[in-house]
Amino acid sequence: MLAERRGDAVAYEAFLRDFAASMRRIITLHFRRMSLGTGEVEDVVQEVLIAVHAKRNQWDARRPLVPWLNAIARYKAVDAMRRLQRQARGRVDLSDEEWSTLFVSTDPRHDREAVDVEKLLSELPTGQQAALRAVALEGASHREAADRLGTTEGAVRVAFHRSLKKLMAAAKQRNSE
Structure with a gap:
């Protein structure tokens, strides 16, 4: 994230790729635990990445990055899980x-x-x-x-x-x- 602030787009892209992989694993685990389908995981990961990118200038470089990222990810994941649970009540999923x-x-x-x-x-x-x-x-x-x-x-x-x-x-x- 610091490299992004210095204009290093390659480092920022690598950071986002690694962060996205981590988010996929975490969100998939949470969705399974909540008995939600994992088909929406990628959408949630993308929402998290967009939020991180949009708010990247709000991160205080004097503070740890991981708690800041986790807060954004947690809020986006919880919003998505609530939305999916509401939608699942009336949904009939058939192959x-x-x-x-x-x-x-x-x-x-x-x-x-x-x-x-x-x-x-x-x-x-x-x-x-x-x-x-x-x-x-x-x-x-x-x-x-x-x-x-x-x-x-x-x-x-x-x-x-x-x-x-x-x-x-x-x-x-x-x-x-």
Whole structure:
């Protein structure tokens, strides 16, 4: 960091690279401990690096660097974990394989189940029906569905995940009957 202040861009780049590697390990460990997916780790690392870079002139060179870096990293990581925990409450994470088989059945009762799925879909609010049909049944991306439905990508994501949550709850209820 001192070398950066003297204009040594190569040393600063090496510092950021080493710091990023350290942050990846630490944040990955914390995310696993909190049962959060590690897919967001790189985003958090980048947020930390941007914050360090933006605030680098605020570091007092007469004081230790590591506590200053740790404070920035801790605040960014805690913010990200809180945000991800809030988002995870309504999120349904499925693999590509799970998505591809979500509405496919080789069971001879398929026709009856298709009617059941249609009935469940018809019980959803109109916006959730449209989002689910566009994304899950027609294969549109969230952005394409948003353009088609005249809404935002975020609204499609929310409607889609809420509809899946409702369908899954309804399916569980029917299976338990």
